[in-house]
Amino acid sequence: MNFAKTRFSIGNLVLMLLIFLFIAVLAFAVSLLKNQSAAEERFIESFRQTHDNLVSVSMMLENQINTVYYQLTLDYTLKEWLVQPKPTISNMAMLGEIQNNSLKIISSNPLVLSVYIYSKGSSTVLATNHEFTSLEQFPDKELFTQFNEKNGHWIGKRPEKAGYGNPKDILTFVAPLGDNGLVAINVDERKLFAATPDASYGMMLVGKNGGVLTTREGAEVNMDTLQPERLLDAKDSSNQPIEAANQYVLVSDHTSGEWTFISVTPQIKLSPAWKQRQIELVCASALLAGLAVWIYALARRIYFQPIRKLETHYNKNLEDLKHHFTLNVLTGKLKESDIRDKLAELSFRFPSDRWIVVLFQIDNFYNYLLSMKQDDRFFMDKTIYNAIKWTFMTTYSSYPAKTELEKVSILISVPEGTDESTMLQKLEQTICYLQKEIEDNCSLTVCAGISRVHESLNHAHTAYHEALKAVSFKAIYGKRSIIRYVDVAAAGKTDEITPQSADIDKLCSPLKEGKHIEFEANLRSMLQGLLREERFSIDRVNAFFSNVLYGIVKVTLEHRLELADILHEDVFMKMYSHEFVQDKTEYVIRTASAVSTHIMTTRSSHNKTVRLVLDYIDAHFDEPISLTTISETLGINSSYISTLMKQELGHGFVEHLNQLRIKKALELLENPNLAIKTVSEMCGYDTVHSFIRNFKKLHLFTPSEYRSKILAKR
Template sequence: MNVYKYKAKLIFSNIKTRLILILTLVICLAIALVGTVMYSLARHSLLEEIKVPHQQMVTFVRDDVDRKMNDIMTTSIYAVLDPLTIDFLRYDNHKSMDTILGVVSMLDTLTQNSSIIDSIYIYDEKNRHVVGSSPFGFNSSIETFGDKGWLSQLSLAEQDANNVTFAKRMKDQGEMISFIKRIYEDNKISGYLIINLKSSKLFSQIIPEGSTNNEAVRIIQDSKGETLFSIGENKKEQVNPNKYFITRLTSTSTQWNYVYAVPQKQIFGKLYWIRTMTFVVSAVTMLIGMLIIFQVNRITFRPIERLIKTVRSHRNEALEVDFTQLESYVGRLLTQLTFLHGSNKELKAKFIQDMVYGRLRRKEFDRKWRLLYSEWRPDLPVYAVIVSVDAYYNWLNGYKQDDQLLLKFAVGNIFEEILGESFRVQFEDLTQDRSALIVQPLSSDMDLQMLYDKLSNGIEIAEKLLKISLSVGVAESLYPTSGDLSSRYKQAEVLLLDRLYMGYKKLHVPEQALPYSEAQGPGSKNETMHEIVQGIKEGKTEYTNNILEKIRMEWETSNAKPLHVYRWYSNVIKEMITKFRDPEDEQFQEIMDSLDSLQTLTFSDLHQMTLDEATYLAEEVKKRKPTKHENYFRKMVEYIQEHYPENIGVSHVAEAGSISQSQANVLFKQETGTSIYDYITQVRIEKAEELLKNTNLKVIEISEKVGYASENSFIRNFKKIKGITPGKFKE
């Protein structure tokens, strides 16, 4: 023992040995500490990224069940309020075959009208009679009724503060939800309505078709926390927040809780492995450092080089490591950790988005391509494909947001299914009308025409099954290791601009790209736009339409680039609505929003949209433009308002309007319902009323100021109109 102590003391007395030990400890702690921090950050980031799709899935299930339960509630109200139900419970008609058959028929109808309802019973608590939909029918005693599983739940229904109770039970070796509703008569319970619901139908959306996530736990609980339906481990103690990532929503309609829990080990599988390997590297580093100290302490810093060589077996091929510095290796290892924090599918989606929008530098693109697409062959080309919804703004207004997401998801499934037999493919939904595909043939003998045929087939199937009109742009092939794939997506988007002339539901490929001239088009001149605006301003609908028609022909004959056409029409529409529509108007904002999707329109639809807006605005201006009679009337009213203190009559007013006295009287009668004389009197009395309220003038002074030569005449007219004399009004 003394020998070992002496050897150890001798070894550690060497300053070089102590330096090696310190370096080893620092490196081990650095790897462990940074690995722990990066693991925590990556874990948090991944949870944030998967929260949204999980929330959307649970919301979709909840909304589907709420809609079905609203239908069931409507059915229950119909059944309770049906006269046959009231007769069955209120009167002693149980022996009447007509009443019984009527109730059974009504229940059968309600049952058959819903795929969710298994059966419906009405239970007379006083007489213990029960009648149900076929095949149960009427039983004079509950004891002989074929299904009594719900009977034990009635005591709970009586205690429930709500008028409705839900109970999970078994029937015919299958799960069922019994909807129990109390029926009152004179504020007393006279019976119960029991609607038995098929759990598999009611909760059909809780397992999306094609789902492979068998380890996920899906639970639906009632307001008391009792489980109504579950898939996976449904024991509460097993849905441990420390072991599961839980998404929970509560329905405001039924107060049911919807729980979706995914095992953390399923989400963090790769992350756990990287974390473990980080600590393994740290432990191995420590172990080797100790071995170096005790085995080769005579060599100064050469053990560090040997330490680096031992780490070589843990190196990822995607990292180009300079093994002269261990710190550099650790830094690159942790950068790798940060990138691999999410699932492979989510990382690929983010990668495609960054690539389409040109957010990746060349070096970063190469590194991520090798990591994410290691199974794709480097010796085969890939194709960048853009899928666009035709007339996107019209399509957007035709569906709810949830339906839009489902339809785009279905489009992706269609293309992946069609291309999957012969190509590697990934589909990713982008913003607005566009989605991106990245495609690679499985073998070198794949014909390019096969890709074109399958994409055309996808367009046809989407139209047939989903009623969605799509256009697809395909760029030239590219070997990702030798070119910039972002530029190919830009090429696909440029090819899609041919939709302007070629129409909807077309495949746009480089071999069939349309040739364009460099002409800007005669319609691009500012004076032409000014003529359109001026025509609308003057209410000249036909004049404005003729200008637009002339411009349409000029654009078509000039064969101008689509971008020039889209830009010109966008500027025209924006100019028209900003000058002639109210920014607070709902239509104003809708049209402004539609300008972002003009590039999804054909030339005919684009021109028609502009023509419709110009026609509408010109007609609106024409409606607001005053007529000749309105001008006459306006002049006469202005004359009366200005000269009422003077001794004016019908002749003076008619002269001010430049029309005859008879025409003036007829026009005033049409516009005001009174004669000119009565209108003058009304104006004078209103002015006198203001003077009585706001001044200390005497009545005789006010009568003179409003045009009356006689005080008595003023007082008589004032009382006739206001119902009170001026003197009393002033008091």
């Protein structure tokens, strides 16, 4: 007891430690989840702010370019130069002034790299980073020759062709200067994206026609997988990042619709810190799962299993108590007051106080269980009992009891107003179903007895004995029968007179002529007449079959035959060993058929020679005799006599001679005045030793012992 308490205390301590560890790990996991969620929110907010800052820079640039463009459109000198048809000396002065104004614009706007002015009238181009030249000689003439719009537009990233030194990547804004010229303002693309945060950030500038003007991507950003037209369609008005190709994407555009700015950064889930937190979360989850299993297993062992065992023990005891109560009610061991108290105590509820008992008897069940292993015996016994139990309990208001190893009784409450014949028919259908199931699955036959309906539970024991008596008639009704007590209630109350000896002789008479089929028909007719009578018993049926067997024995004796020689068994013991009337009937018919066949065979095989030899032996068996003596006396070959006797009698000359001599010795030994030696000489033996040996061979004891037994019986 102290050891159990110690184990319980240690178990509690370990359980508390596991719970504490589980709470600590859970708190750590929750903290990780919160940090992860907060980190994701911070990352998205930082990305949004960076995007907004860059959008602001791009808006300022676009506004600056627009300002420069408006300044140029308002320049009076530029307008006057544009309307000049040909270059002149006075035009050169204008060009110097225009050049100076353009340079001032460039110096005041660091992002502006150069300005190109094209005059349609003179077909010349003035570039701040290139000499004054004709359109045909200008390196970027395509800017002006391919322009056909009323308003200006942006041209995407490309290297600058005009100018001196190393060419730079530029973005160009081309717009008309009235009807007489065009202007191209070039922006340094490198300076435009100088504010790109780091390698984990990418940007894309898209024009109003959807074309990509320029991109800038860090080492961790893949801009090639993005499709600007889909991103523009998927733009979120709530300014929330779009998830595309494992990247966050933000899309913003100006109110004027000139530029659309797209920012890209890898999702935080791809970052090493995020992956590390994921690994920690997985480890924490696995640890939590393991701890939960340990806690559950330990708690179940310490608390749940004892409670469950207690419940199981209680339910099992309750079932046992109900079983014993039902058994005691059926066997009549409880008084009426005790029955009422037990019904209330065990919470029995039945719809009425009308009762009927069904008794199942499983044939050869003991031997069936004995052929199994010990564990299988208990399992099979329980399985068959539960099959019967639950079939009835789910269909009727009933409760079973195992009254004997091979017997299961069902106490059934018959509802008020239920027709008794209808109830019996329903019961028989249920019984037939169970009989078939048990026979199909276990190869066991089941007989059932049904009592009458009784009006009180106090008479349940009477109903049980009625069902028991009904089952006792299965030898007559058959091993698969369903027997109602009302059908056998009067059986066995009187001793009827068995058929007369003359009737038996008449029944067996056809056997003498080999008509065993006629015998079978007459036997079955007499048996049916016996069973149709109102009063009959098992003993009367057995007596009938015994008389028939005596009649068959009488027929064999009339033909000088021994029934034991024909069948080599005790026919009476064999008949009584069969339990059922049908089996007894079949055995008697087989016996009669064998006797009839043997008589006809013997009759057809006997001839004059055999008869002559047997008659001579019968007359001289108590004298010194041999095959040689018979051969010389009758003039028949001795070998032929020996062979013929074995064929006709089934044994040889010596054995036949000994049977006749010992048969005579049995009669002589009943006379106590005759000595054993005298009996030996009277039976034809040369020596007493030979007589004793042959006598013991046939009867298993000596002549003296046989005489002592005969005298003792007297």
